[in-house]
Amino acid sequence: MRVFVPILIFAACAWAADANKNAVPTFNHDVAPILYKNCSNCHRPGEVAPFALLTYQDAAKRAQQIADITQARVMPPWKATQGYGDFLDVRRLSDEQIATIREWAAHGAPEGDAAEKPAPPKFASGWLAGQPDQIFKMSQPYTIPAEGADLFRCFVIPLNATQDEYVKTVEFRPGNRKIVHHAIFFLDTTGEARKRETVPGRGYSCVGGPGLDITGSLSGWAPGAQPASARGGVAHTIKKGSDLVMQIHYHLDGRQEQDQSSLGLTFAKEPPTKGLTLYVLGNEHIDIPAGDSHYVVKASGILPMDTQAVAIFPHAHYLCKDMKVDAYLPDGTVKPLIWIKDWDFNWQGAYRYASPVPLPKGTRVEMQYTYDNSANNAHNPSNPPKEVKFGEQTTNEMAFAFISLTLANPSDVAEFRRGTRAEFIASMLENGVDEEALGPQRAASLKMLLAAFDKNKNGKIDPDERDALVQFLIRREERQDRQ
């Protein structure tokens, strides 16, 4: 009997395999279409991914690895949790697709019928959106070392705009696709970025961000991204005299490399009919004790006019593990804007909504980010862990959600900014003045405000005192804007 049992099992397996012959996935019939649509755009020669996934041989020798990494949803890289925000360019496999790959690998990665083999995808070269009106290129190649932590570098490129210009299409071309992991494009009207770039063309280190008061952006790029064209009536505005600050994340690959990337801009002939602004929700009061594995940072803000969210870019550093942003509309509905459950600093990026999310006046936007400053967090830059405060360095933390909002009219942008600044100050006063977070000067002026508007003298601004304060602040901002 002992002999028979394995034979019977074997026979049963053989029968089952035969009966389901058509169900065993093959490369040509089942797996190639999944890989070509979701992987090959980066996994092809000359791109950032370390190996190609174009031929049967490419995939077959890594069948188990592909099965494991898709099962774990590490690849394709897409951090936004399904059901929390409906986004464009989603890089996410369905459960069925993952199961297909797993089955294929488990059955020895069969190639299948040659007649069913799909044509490998064709990838356009050159400018995907056509020749741009103007190309802004890093003035010199930048050398990236073989080894070390990933680099975040900001390159300052003058845009030489003699009047305000409106951008229709932004297309980034990495100079060296093997190492350019992602890029974000900021606009600087203050000249501050130029000062930071002490040697022109060499850029400056900018792990946390460009280190500027961010007033404008031209969105960002990640491998596989299609050129971002503005949607109806919307355009990024380049203020006269702005500099482009191109923040590039370089992923070191074990050998010395060089990069000289460019940004191509196509301009809109007509000025935009809608306003576009960057709403910054954040909290700079971060002080995470060493070893704390669950430190929560919250922030909220109230939108001072009707808006539509077109994109969101959550940002924190290495310790953050979970980030959630929700909008509480005045009618009581809750709209989730994004939820990332396994934040990875190296996979940050902008998420564009599939269709604009209406957020009417009075909407409260709330963020809740969670941080792990324990030794169990492999991303922790400090070993053993150290106390971590807000800041731009690798060993500091941040908590921001940059939300691109459209407004009914371009002229609404100034009023929206005044309103959000006023709301920001009012929300700080609701909880009393935090001297440590603000510094002595800002704290002193806020204390004066608090004293003036705290009618019941309870040391904070109550909801009924808040409206009067916000109106006062908006009027003050208007006066300042006119001067």
Place this chain on the structure above:
Amino acid sequence: MRRCELGIFLPLAMLAASNGGPGFSLKDATGTLHTSAELVRHKATVFLFVATDCPNSNTYAPVMARLDREYSPRGIAFFNVYSDPSETAATVRKHDADFKTPFAALLDPQQVLARETGARSTPEAVVVGPDGKQLYRGEVDNRFVALGKTRYQPTENDLQEALDAILAGKPVAHPVTRVLGCAIPGISE
């Protein structure tokens, strides 16, 4: 089962040291033949299993160059081993030149060395003594934590610690560690 397969490589196995160390006779990427007879000339020999298209092994190029600089004067020999049959001498030469690898690259298309040492993925490091005895097999350091998750910086330099122990005449504290990387095609099950 492994022993059965070794029968095919009987002439190679005969070169192995008497206590069952790795028997090999492999050409490097420049055509020079290396055999297990070389082991006796060094205090220990490091074989790092790599692949030209494995990002995990590529990231160690500068680390291995530094270890070579530091440890080869102290009697440790270093080899990269390419056990993927699809790697050619020309691609390996170009790759190791690009990554400035200072030591020889063995081509192991029959996967003799991979099977004999038990290496299953890249970058797996195997250290053997002059008598062919395996002293360490595992990761270079612990930077890779899980699929797609990399430590900000390694906290355990396992290969270097093994070499220090060997040179000090002490047993290696963790003689086998797990490796996270790319499967060697046809080896891993």
